[in-house]
Amino acid sequence: MRFLRTIARFERTAFIDRAERQLFWKHSITNLRHQALSLQAFGLLAWMLSRLLAHPGARFDPWLTGIGLAGVIGGMAMTYVSRNMVMSAMGGGLCAVAIALCLHSNMSGTHQPEFWVIPVGIVITVGMAPVFADGFSYIASSIAVWLVVSFGQVQAMLHMDDASWIVLMAVSGFGLGILLNRLFVVERKKTFLVQRELIRLSFKDALTGINNRRGLMETLQDIHAIATTGDFYFLLIDVDDFKKINDTSGHDVGDRVLIEVASIIGRHAQGYPHGRLGGEEFGVVFHGAAEAAQAFAERICQHVAALRIAGHLVTISIGIAALQASTDLGDTVRLADQGLYEAKQRGKNRYVLMS
DSSP, rough: OHHHHHHHHHHOSSSSSSHHHHHHHHHHHHHHHHHHHHHHHHHHHHHHHHHTTTTTTTOHHHHHHHHHHHHHHHHHHHHHOSHHHHHHHHHHHHHHHHHHHHHHHHHTTTTTTTGGGGHHHHHHHHHHGGGGSSSSHHHHHHHHHHHHHHHTTHHHHHTSSSSHHHHHHHHHHHHHHHHHHHHHHHHHHHHHHHHHHHHHHHHEEETTTTTTTHHHHHHHHEEEEEEEESOOOEEEEEEHHHHHHHHHOHHHHHHHHHHHHHHHHHHHTSSEEEEEETEEEEEEEEEEEHHHHHHHHHHHHHHHHOOEEEEOOOOEEEEEEEETTSSSSSHHHHHHHHHHHHHHHSSSSSSSEEE
């Protein structure tokens, strides 16, 4: 039960913004492309087999056959090159209608063409339900398929003894296809959102809610690669005497200290990448002049020093090092660590800018 509750927390039912919605549609189209092509190839193969198994004396309209084949090939080509919703929907719809036209041309070679309208229509529309990325394009394509397969056969079907059953089967097949398509779209959306949430959480620190070491270091590496102007600084922050707080008041109080310190860093570092590197260490990537970086470090020190948690005066020490692409990132982090060590040696609750 605990595991299920944990998984349930990861589930979101709505997109965060328009960009995430567009990413979902792009993701769906990319993942569905090969499945759609496989299904389209299966439909083409089924039609070819139906021709081979047709009555020896059956006659088929060559024009319908040619148009249908051209449509299938064109639809598959559009599906293959599709990179957006419109192209994907057009390719899938064209291919479905073309296969329906090919199978419709086969009906003229049977003794009871009206008998095949329902099974052909249901097989095509229900079979294609999983590979349409959205409901609107699926419904439009399904209506077109039913119009094609039933063309010229409606009157004969309505005069049959079981006409009410035929209508019921057609409506049920149409509704079943819509339901299946909706279920697949919802499941794809749920899976996409869970994956996005898990990816987001993999870069977040579970205790403080800010970036974890992985999230901060990846950002730091990206900034380091473009830091050519000398206006980037890495701040390495450490909570003073944190082991003493843990030993005397327990880990619960220690966690409160980390949460409060992270909250202060987060409020003042808005717009600057920041995160918890591990234990009581935090990091901030500051963009600005050296004087601004020092003023920023001073403000954080002052606000943290105002904390009183379970009788403990909380302070931090900060080491600052310039972040430049010409300097190895590991050397920059070590330089900031040296500045942090020097700040502690000077009495803690202060910052040191290394040059």
